[in-house]
Structure formats: C-alpha cells, structure tokens
Amino acid sequence: IAGITQAPTSQILAAGRRMTLRCTQDMRHNAMYWYRQDLGLGLRLIHYSNTAGTTGKGEVPDGYSVSRANTDDFPLTLASAVPSQTSVYFCASSDRQSRAFFGQGTRLTVV
Amino acid sequence: AQTVTQSQPEMSVQEAETVTLSCTYDTSESDYYLFWYKQPPSRQMILVIRQEAYKQQNATENRFSVNFQKAAKSFSLKISDSQLGDAAMYFCAYRSAGFYGGSQGNLIFGKGTKLSVKP
Numbered sequence: 001i002a003g004i005t006q007a008p009t010s011q012i013l014a015a016g017r018r019m020t021l022r023c024t025q026d027m028r029h030n031a032m033y034w035y036r037q038d039l040g041l042g043l044r045l046i047h048y049s050n051t052a053g054t055t056g057k058g059e060v061p062d063g064y065s066v067s068r069a070n071t072d073d074f075p076l077t078l079a080s081a082v083p084s085q086t087s088v089y090f091c092a093s094s095d096r097q098s099r100a101f102f103g104q105g106t107r108l109t110v111v
Numbered sequence: 112a113q114t115v116t117q118s119q120p121e122m123s124v125q126e127a128e129t130v131t132l133s134c135t136y137d138t139s140e141s142d143y144y145l146f147w148y149k150q151p152p153s154r155q156m157i158l159v160i161r162q163e164a165y166k167q168q169n170a171t172e173n174r175f176s177v178n179f180q181k182a183a184k185s186f187s188l189k190i191s192d193s194q195l196g197d198a199a200m201y202f203c204a205y206r207s208a209g210f211y212g213g214s215q216g217n218l219i220f221g222k223g224t225k226l227s228v229k230p
Binding site: 030031033035040041042043044045048050056058088090092094098099100102104105107 | 120144146154155156158161202206208214215216217218219221223
C-alpha cells in the first residue's frame with residue numbers, strides 16, 4: 001500500500017531556480033493539500049484541491065502554484081525559489097471519513 | 112477564523128508514567144473533528160486519535176485517550192504507560208465538517224508540543 005508518495009525527499013536549490021515537488025496518491029481521494037512545516041509554526045496550508053480540475057489558495061500561497069490535472073497527481077511549483085521557502089513540505093489527502101493521509105515530506109533548502 | 116493553540120512547547124515524562132498534552136481551539140462551528148498527530152524524528156505524520164465533535168464520548172486508542180470539553184473548547188491528549196517510542200512532536204488539529212475558506216477537509220494545526228520520554 002503506497003498511499004501518498006512525494007518526490008524528492010530532500011533537495012538543495014539555488015535561489016531563483018524553478019522547482020516542482022511531486023505528489024501522487026493511489027487512494028482515489030478527491031481532496032488534496034500542500035502544507036509547509038516550519039519550526040515553531042506547525043503546519044500551514046499552501047494550496048488545496050477539492051477535486052480534479054479545481055484548486056484554491058491556503059494560508060501561505062505566495063510564491064507557489066499548483067495544478068490538478070487528474071485525481072492522483074498534485075504537484076507544487078516554486079516559480080523562483082527564495083530562501084524563505086526553505087521548509088519541509090507535506091502533501092496530504094483526505095477521505096470521506098475525515099481522515100488525512102500524509103506523504104513522507106520533502107525537505108527543501110534554498111540557498 | 113478557526114485557531115488551534117498548544118500552550119506547551121515542550122513536555123517531559125518518565126517512562127511508564129502518564130502525561131497530558133493540552134490543546135484549545137476557537138471556532139464558531141458546531142460540527143467539526145479534532146485530531147492528535149504524532150511526528151517522530153522520521154518526519155512521518157501519524158494519526159494518533161480522532162474525535163467527532165457531536166460525540167460526547169471521549170475517543171480512546173489503546174494507551175492514548177482524550178478529554179474533549181466542547182463547551183470549553185479544550186481537547187487534551189493523555190498518554191498512559193509512556194514508552195520511549197512515544198517521544199515525538201505532537202500536533203493538535205481541527206477540521207471543519209464542511210467547507211472552510213473554500214477548502215474541504217483542510218486541517219488547522221497547532222504549533223506542536225515536543226514530548227521527551229526519560230528512561
């Protein structure tokens with residue numbers, strides 16, 4: 001059982017570069033999310049998607065974009081990375097019983 | 112807007128003892144869910160326990176139980192017979208039953224409590 005798979009697991013990125021974090025689920029959940037986790041701040045919602053073809057902005061969307069071309073994939077793109085985007089990124093999905101499932105996270109360092 | 116507050120940045124417990132982690136939340140909604148998640152050093156987010164707001168009975172999962180006080184908007188986690196493997200960050204989270212800010216099922220997290228277990 002794979003659940004949610006994120007790639008890469010870790011990345012060092014030069015400031016100004018473009019980067020896409022990949023997220024794939026095999027549970028056929030409609031709702032998917034991207035969070036960032038920063039020390040002392042917990043997890044904060046970047047973008048969400050309630051179903052394929054729709055996306056929305058969360059609490060901290062600036063500098064990030066997402067797409068949802070199908071049910072399984074929900075990539076997160078940093079168009080031009082900045083050091084403040086150094087964080088751990090989690091992709092998650094939610095089932096009809098309100099349970100959330102998380103990927104293993106991507107640790108991104110922007111230098 | 113809904114908020115979740117964990118007032119204890121760090122806690123410590125002796126192995127085999129009991130510890131309680133605090134969580135309060137603010138909402139104007141009557142129907143929602145509350146969760147405790149565990150994040151060990153592996154970084155994986157693990158669901159510990161889930162509470163439905165319309166259920167008065169406190170949820171229990173083996174050594175983990177909650178004290179859900181809806182009127183007080185309090186949702187504490189009790190860990191009994193603490194084990195070394197319980198050492199982790201613990202996050203309290205809130206989820207609306209419906210759509211919130213356009214998002215269905217988004218979790219609102221507290222800032223976390225780091226639990227240490229002493230042998």
